[in-house]
Amino acid sequence: MTETHRLLIALSSITLYVLWVAVIFYSNRKKRSVTDPLTDNTHVKSRDSKNQTLIVYASQTGTAEKIARAKAAALAEHEMITLVSMASLNLAMLGNVSKALFVVSTYGEGEPPDAGTRFYHALQRAKKSGATPLSNLSYEVIGLGSREYKQFCRFAVALYENVSLLGGTPLTSLTTLDSGKGEHLVHLDSLTTEPSEQMQPWVLEHRKQLNQDDTRGLYAITLKQPPSAREAGKVPIAWEAGDIIDIYPAMAHGYLSMKEPSSRNLKEPSSENLREPSSEHLKEPSSGHPRKRVGRSYTIASAPQENDLKLIVREVRKEHGELGYGSGFLTSKLAMNQPVYAQIRKNTNAVITDTQCPLVLIAAGSGIAGVRAQLAKRAMLKDGGPVWIFYGERSPEKDDILPKALSPFHNASCIHKRSVIFSKPSLEPNIAPNQYVQHLIVEQADALKVFLGVNDSSGVNSEASRNAQIYVCGHFEGMGKGVDAALQDVLGKQYYSMLVDKGRYHRDLY
Secondary structure, eight states: OOHHHHHHHHHHHHHHHHHHHHHHHHHHHHHTTBOOTTSOOOOOOSTTGGGEEEEEEEOSSSHHHHHHHHHHHHHTTTSEEEEEEGGGOOHHHHHTOSEEEEEEEOBTTTBOOGGGHHHHHHHHHHHHHTOOTTTTOEEEEEEEEOTTSTTTTHHHHHHHHHHHHTTOEESSOOEEEEGGGTTTGGGGTTOOOOGGGSOEEEEEEEEEEOSSOTTSOEEEEEEEOOGGGGOTTSOOOOOOTTOEEEEEGGGGGGSOOSOOOOGGGOSOTTOSSOOSOEEEEEEOTTTOOEEEEEEEEEEOOSOGGGSSEEEEEEOOBOTTSOBOHHHHIIIIISOTTOEEEEEEEOOGGGOOOOSSSOEEEEEEGGGHHHHHHHHHHHHTSSSOOOEEEEEEESOTTTOOOHHHHHTTSTTOTTEEEEEEEESOOTTOTTSOSSOOHHHHHHHTHHHHHHHHTOOTTTSOOSHHHHHOEEEEEEOIIIIIHHHHHHHHHHHOHHHHHHHHHTTOEEEEEO
16 A cells, blocks of 8 residues: 555545534534523523524423423424423513414413413413514414313413414414323424433332221332342432322233223322323333333322332222222232332422422322422431421321321421321311311411511511422312412412412422
8 A cells, every 4th residue: 555545545534534523513513402491591582582483381290391392302403492491481582582382281270380370470461451562473382181170271272362362373273182191192202211211110118008097098108129120230210309100000010910991081089199190102011012001190209318219109999999090009909029110200390409498398198298208308418407397187096197107207307397187086076177288377377477487568578588498299179279278378479479480389289
């Protein structure tokens, strides 16, 4: 080989290397055109903003956010994308872009998710003014909900109509999806699943009934990763206090071992710890073939530092005594050391990062699961901030379970106070029946305001009042609504609104 040949080969190699680096650089630049969804972008004011597509999500348990991420990933190949939570959105931001895609869920009986409350009120106020600040905006709305509720996708409907009234031009008709039936799954094809959210096997390590009522048993359940899942090289399963786990009973043993409920009967009656039923296209561990599975969702009751994943599950019994699909599986049918497949789901609205501020934890029934996780997170720190726990149950004789449910953190130094109330004190004639946790909040209103640092006149009186947070876990109907009304009454409109606007009022309701 001559010197000329060597020189040509060297030049060719350098040229190919430069081209390869250029391709990588261009690909990464396109990926960075999507604003990091974990960082709210509240300033859409660049000179190119008119050419941006704003993708806005309002999610209570993370599904709408996942779809928004998937849409952003798909559109970023051809458009300049900004992804933002509705909690950070205002009308001025919408006025600075020419196109917007909203992906929103509906909470409870037609309410906006907590992240969408402030913006929804801003829309209402703007509508009353008669102005049309969004006359240059074209938009689409994708709504998520469940047809089990009368107000199916009500927030999406209201958003679609209000943006139009403010001058916006719809690009398509409103899209509504029943996430309980898996209608949203087609929109997730382009989303890469995070390692922590992948399907993982667990085994039952411990199960114990906490109360003494066999008609409505409350169980503490501990799940552990099997040795095979902890092999070297595998991604460790991670979660945070506030996250959710979706359990798929029919995947026990890696095959269809239980009869799944039909799509008409996805909900368990009188359930205390079930959200909208989960429905995912999952791969069978044995065959690798995708199959739609029906799951049940539960709030995780432990902090990740405990290593084991704990649940607190109410045993649901149907009209003829038959056990509920998910609760019956976990409290009765799942054998010790039997594998069960589950998927951890991020629930960012319920994650509390500040571990020093005053924290009020409120729950009833199986909602104590979320309270236990939040308490554990602080109790395992040397300097965790003060915690006040409000808890409601039915019978003092059969349901006095708080110390056992919170163990081993029931006497943690960070606990400021524990306030417990029972709705049916049958053996206490001097105590009025039908008293619930929301009544306890009203009863201790003065002390609660002192703990939070709330001033009766201005609503803000101290550093504590500017940092304090409230977390509520339990059933939306009854407890959730009652607690929300009590907090508004006790704290006043100004302070309550500040909590919501600042993301310091966390509701994990189902």
